[in-house]
Amino acid sequence: MAPAGVVDGPEELTPEWLGEALGAPVTAVAYEKVGSGQIGACYRLRLDGGAGVPRTLVAKLAAEDTDARSFLAPAYRAEVSFYRDVAATVAVRTPRCHYSAASDDHTSFVLLLDDLHPAAQGDQLAGCTPARAADAVTNLAGLHGPRWCDPTLLDLPWLNAVGQEDADSLAEIFGPAVDTFAERFAGDLDGGDVRTLREIAEVIGPWVLGRAGRFGLVHGDYRLDNLIFPPEPGTGVTAVDWQTLSLGHPARDLAFFLGTGMGPAERAAHERALVAAYHDALASYGVTGYGLDECFDDYRFGTLQGPLITVLGCVYGTPTERGDRMFLAMAARSCAAVRDLEALSLV
Structure with a gap:
């Protein structure tokens, strides 16, 4: 697990946490929810900060329904593990992953991915x-x-x-x-x-x-x-x-x-x-x-x-x-x- 750890909701995506996750100073962040969020919850982040800080990112987190997370844990483990273990070994186009982490039981996770807009x-x-x-x-x-x-x-x-x-x-x-x-x-x-x-x-x-x-x-x-x-x-x-x-x-x-x-x-x-x-x-x-x-x-x-x-x-x-x-x-x-x-x- 990377030093920044896992977050449980978008309110925990603070400038301090993001700066640690990205390895560059973040001075401000705003977020909005995107997608339907049935299996996970996605948020578009707008960031201010120093060199190396993307202007926007997409954060993918565990489902807001905490009761569903145990059932979904294998899916969360698979996605985090794909970006960690597999993505660099294949040629399929995927969003660049800037940060990934999961809890020990895989009921919580976080991915920071490139925002692909205007695609x-x-x-x-x-x-x-x-x-x-x-x-x-x-x-x-x-x-x-x-x-x-x-x-x-x-x-x-x-x-x-x-x-x-x-x-x-x-x-x-x-x-x-x-x-x-x-x-x-x-x-x-x-x-x-x-x-x-x-x-x-x-x-x-x-x-x-x-x-x-x-x-x-x-x-x-x-x-x-x-x-x-x-x-x-x-x-x-x-x-x-x-x-x-x-x-x-x-x-x-x-x-x-x-x-x-x-x-x-x-x-x-x-x-x-x-x-x-x-x-x-x-x-x-x-x-x-x-x-x-x-x-x-x-x-x-x-x-x-x-x-x-x-x-x-x-x-x-x-x-x-x-x-x-x-x-x-x-x-x-x-x-x-x-x-x-x-x-x-x-x-």
Whole structure:
């Protein structure tokens, strides 16, 4: 833990504390809350100070709901550990982290990150253009490629890989979660999508353990709401929210992004080119012995990630009006991808 330690709320982000964390004198600070703050709380800081003090930063802290922090502690540990142990070893664009710390039990944490304004968050409901999708998948390869099948990742105690017990638990909870999802959106959810979700529930255990020979870092929630895009027509998207980082098949991230972030017709029209762009970027990081056809087949296999994360995120998350519309859109798009690509035939 760095000398400045952990803070529990924005009122503790004093000039004195920030000066110690940044290693430069801070004379004044003002903050405003940004984002919805369901898993963590984010604040934009405006700083005055000496040389080396950024004019603005984003501070990310534990959730304001202290009762939720114990449940969220593994996510906090993953994000702090990503910036501490992993970010410098991969090429994916992330905000620069100026300071990180967590309590011993990981129920409190603090990150001081670059403020990326005027870059703006993507919109999961609206979807994205093929050009922005190409930017995003090329950036994603920067997470996967540099440590592709790297056995030393298995030595990181905070980085989880799915085992048989996890697969059994997932198989046990996903079917009831699908029932809850279908009941909640009865009348809004297409009958074909309900059937697809139920078919996925029957094979989700074997699927999550499948194709284990290829593994790497998996963001776990690589979607438009967690991507910050520069003003158009610029490129250079930045990925945020590293609380779901795990070990797994990298194509799950690729399939999740394309399957939930583009409408079915547009995805189908551009997915081969987008997967090829991702594959080319992997090769630029030294990934060999992995052909484009294999990559596209893994992408097909990975499309079950979309319905899986959509259903679990909805059923176990805090309901909001936008969230409901978003989850419905993600379910429709990702179920269409599963059917179009005949992904269930690969399990």
